[in-house]
Amino acid sequence: MFGITDRRHFMKHAAAGAAVTVPGLNFLAGLKARAAELKKKQKSLIVLWMGGGPTTIDLWDMKPGSPNGGEHRPKPTAASGIEITEHLPKVAAQFKNLSIIRSLNSLEGDHARGTFIMNTGKQRSPVIDYPSIGSVLSYYTGMDPEAAKNADIPSFISVGGGQVGSGFLGMKYAPFTVQNPGSPPENVSSAVADDRTVRRAALFDRLEGGLVQHEGKKPVMDAAQAHKEVYEKALSLVVSSRKEVFNLEKEIDGKPIAASLKEEYGAAGTGANNFGRGCLLARKLVEAGVSCVEVSLGGWDMHNGIFNALATRALPTLDKGMGALMRDLADRGRLKDTVVVWMGDFGRTPRINQNGGRDHYPRAWSVVLGGGNIKGGVVYGATDKDGTAAVDNPASVNDMYGTIYRALGIDPTPEQNASVRDNLGRPYYVAGEKPNEKTNSYWIKELVS
Numbered sequence: 001m002f003g004i005t006d007r008r009h010f011m012k013h014a015a016a017g018a019a020v021t022v023p024g025l026n027f028l029a030g031l032k033a034r035a036a037e038l039k040k041k042q043k044s045l046i047v048l049w050m051g052g053g054p055t056t057i058d059l060w061d062m063k064p065g066s067p068n069g070g071e072h073r074p075k076p077t078a079a080s081g082i083e084i085t086e087h088l089p090k091v092a093a094q095f096k097n098l099s100i101i102r103s104l105n106s107l108e109g110d111h112a113r114g115t116f117i118m119n120t121g122k123q124r125s126p127v128i129d130y131p132s133i134g135s136v137l138s139y140y141t142g143m144d145p146e147a148a149k150n151a152d153i154p155s156f157i158s159v160g161g162g163q164v165g166s167g168f169l170g171m172k173y174a175p176f177t178v179q180n181p182g183s184p185p186e187n188v189s190s191a192v193a194d195d196r197t198v199r200r201a202a203l204f205d206r207l208e209g210g211l212v213q214h215e216g217k218k219p220v221m222d223a224a225q226a227h228k229e230v231y232e233k234a235l236s237l238v239v240s241s242r243k244e245v246f247n248l249e250k251e252i253d254g255k256p257i258a259a260s261l262k263e264e265y266g267a268a269g270t271g272a273n274n275f276g277r278g279c280l281l282a283r284k285l286v287e288a289g290v291s292c293v294e295v296s297l298g299g300w301d302m303h304n305g306i307f308n309a310l311a312t313r314a315l316p317t318l319d320k321g322m323g324a325l326m327r328d329l330a331d332r333g334r335l336k337d338t339v340v341v342w343m344g345d346f347g348r349t350p351r352i353n354q355n356g357g358r359d360h361y362p363r364a365w366s367v368v369l370g371g372g373n374i375k376g377g378v379v380y381g382a383t384d385k386d387g388t389a390a391v392d393n394p395a396s397v398n399d400m401y402g403t404i405y406r407a408l409g410i411d412p413t414p415e416q417n418a419s420v421r422d423n424l425g426r427p428y429y430v431a432g433e434k435p436n437e438k439t440n441s442y443w444i445k446e447l448v449s
Helices: 007-019 021-037 111-120 133-142 145-150 194-209 223-238 259-265 274-287 306-331 397-407
Strands: 044-050 074-076 083-085 098-105 156-159 176-178 292-296 338-344 365-371 390-392
Touching: 044 133, 044 274, 044 306, 098 390, 098 397, 111 133, 111 338, 133 156, 133 292, 156 274, 259 274, 259 306, 274 292, 274 306, 306 338, 306 365, 338 397, 365 397
Parallel strands: 044 292, 044 338, 156 176, 156 292
Antiparallel strands: 074 083, 098 365, 338 365
């Protein structure tokens, strides 16, 4: 039963597992020797996730003079003609490399559904469990045989807790979660020598492989296969010589990280926080070849006292982390290979409620993009004078996703991405099956070079 019928059969599997020890050791040596040379064919993505529904009318699309405008004032950015809140001066200084979509309609005003659609580009389905964009990018990386063979650190890492999993793609492409950026991930050090680790891994592979069902040569994606893939991912990190990438004391080349840089991010000093540490870690991880890093900053569900909460808590934290990240990527020459996306569950109501807060509003709000093939200093779309509706170039989630993929160097048209298949065997179109009816395009051309 379960692929092993008796003791003799069990011992046969165990002996066969022990027999691969020498090749396993060779693999381990090769993995460590070539890890630093690995190159990815596509760009990396950093998602700055604002959990709770960020109030974009108070950040990126301000309405001075309107009853909905609120207490804060707009200020110019480094990009001519673009103004944002006065409370994001460091981010404003980076706006030659950032652009805004001000006319997004994301359809979902519920936290769970809004989180799902913004992380996957799809509304929830009763028959298909859609993967997050980080998992899709991890899958694309895995399509490169060399990258798949030598991936010694996870290709999708979530700092602060993943929002959406890998869906039908399976656990192999699920996010690796880092709860405390700057501290080593738990349980990534082997308690025994490398040769014993490889021997144990070989035995595990033989035993676990007997539980996995197959359709032809392809394993069936069931609980046994998912369990096997999780352990394989864990082993890759355990034997990696690059585990120190999670350390915020040294760069990936071993040089110390300057205390002034950590303070700039908000990763050290007065007011240090996990978002600042996460942004610095994200920069290190994309330099190490990680496909997608998601960094979370929660607390945006501001139904009351919104302006004080923004000025004293949320915006100073965001300004340090995001501002330092954009400057650091640009100065290190990494911005051309890294797309940064700022987004959350949905926006918040233009109308200020009786408690001095704003409620859920997905109909007309903003997301911010930069890096990769994104043109900097561009505003796409507009809302009316009170911020209640998109009146110029309304944008859908598919438009946004097509733009992100295009900025990453991935063609989002169905003819190019049908190699991804869902759990029913059908083509999975990363930015929808049809182009925007008005623009006849799968991405926003004004934003992508």
